[in-house]
Amino acid sequence: MASILSERQKDELHKSILDYLQTNGFHGTLNAFKAEAGQADFQPDSKAKWSGLLEKKWTSVIRLQKKIMDLETRNAQLQEELSSAPSKRPSASSPDWTPRAPARHTLSGHRSPITRVTFHPLFSVVVSASEDSTLKVWDWETGDFERTVKGHTKAVQDVDFDSKGNLLVSCSSDLTIKLWDTNNDWKNVRTLHGHDHSISSARFMPNDDFIVSASRDRTIRVWEVSSGFCVKTFSGHNDWVRSVLPSSDGQQLISCSVDQTARIWEATKGETKAELRGHEHVVEVAVFAPVAAYAAIRELAGIAVPSARAAEAKAVGAFAATGSRDKTIKIWDAVSGQCLKTLVGHDNWVRALLFHPSGKFLLSASDDKTIRTWDLVTGRCLKVLEAHSHFVTTMAWGRAPASGGQPNGSQTNGANGAATESAHVVNVVATGSVDQTVKIWVP
DSSP, rough: OOOOOHHHHHEEEEEHHHHHHHHHHHHHHHHHHHHHOOOTTOOOTTTSSSTTTEEEEEEEHHHHHHHHHHHHHHHHHHHHHHHHHHOOOOOOOOOTTOOOSSSSSEEOOOOSSSHHHHOOOSSSSSEEETTTSEEEEETTTTEEEEEEEEEEESSEEEEEETTTTEEEEEEESSSSHHHHHHHTTTTTEEEOOOSSEEEEEEEEOSSSSEEEEEEESSSEEEEEETOOOEEEEEOSSSOOOEEEEOOOOEEEEEETEEEEEEEEEEETTOOEEEEEOOOOEEEEEEEEEGGHHHHHHHHHHOOOOOOOGGHHHHTTTTEEEETTSSSEEOOOOOTOOOOOEEEEEEESEEEEEEOOOSEEEEEEEEEESSEEEETTOOOOOOEEEOOOOSEEEEEEEEEEEEOOOOOOOOOEETTTTOOOOSSSSSEEEEETTHHHHHHHHEO
8 A cells, every 4th residue: 555655754754653662662662663664773862853743743633633523513513503593594684684692782881770772763873761860872883982961860761763863852750751952962952841750651753743651640641842732641541651652653552551451542532442451460561563564463363364354454553562570472453452472481571572674573672681582473482682681671673774874764663663674774773781781783
């Protein structure tokens, strides 16, 4: 059999073997090998490169063998994960993208728990609200802190941009709602008074002319932006109203309360259209489902839609989702008030819900420190992301130009947690936590 070693390599190998035999006192074998290898003139030389070479090579082989075994084990694990994973991993602009570790940025600066985060509808700006009574403005693309907005004297509970990003509304336990001019150095341009207790929610209506708020005083109020006057007060909940959000057309409101119910309201008259009962603890969050999610929800619930009711099938505000301290998420028929499905998986209070823009998934955040992604067709939890080191209190979805250039008009819908579709966008999710950080999840 022909040797694979060159003459120089064979000579070096023979000398390294002879050196090993000499060093270890194998004199009989040494003399025999000298004769057979044609190395009768061999003399030990501690400075020669073949001195100690055999031991060094052997040690390297053992180390490499261990590395190979570790790599083979890791490869087997990855192959197993790949066999059970989707065939294509969603990219940043994929319509099916969902948050995955690690977070792109961790934004630190608040001195108390984060209560809410919201994205600017046009630019790479995210604003966080905190129990430290401040708002902070960040550039989510770079992770840079931009400014602190002060004015409230107690915990800030909610924050929201209008559709153009010209105004920001915030509400607080100090019993006030404040409007901030984002184009004028974030100046406080109006303060609204009227609630009798801590204000837990404040959101712009889709037309930007009105703000809807919810309070521990058990009421929901509608405010005119131009005058700052309260124009409507809705009553119905018999305990603290934790949240209120408008539907995408502004015709309905959805609220939730410590009284363990959620309600669907007719926005103009303030009449309760449906009461969602079924949770066994405080309902922390309630959101309307976007029209894009209707097909998946109907399949989940086994609901058929006759062709004669095609228009009704796309009516805004037909379905909703709620999250509760009973650790469950419920999907509802918002017209009849019937619970269609209960999603079980979180180990602690459910604090935030977002419908995915594609309509295929529901994202939830919880005091169990995780974000979960749910398949709306099957009701199964597809992914669990360990998001923070403490309770996850809030979550928001944003969309931005993939190039980071000029705004493309794509914006987050605060009412439904959905976004207007755009051809070239990057998905981004922000979360806030009791650990006092905001995390940005961008591929």
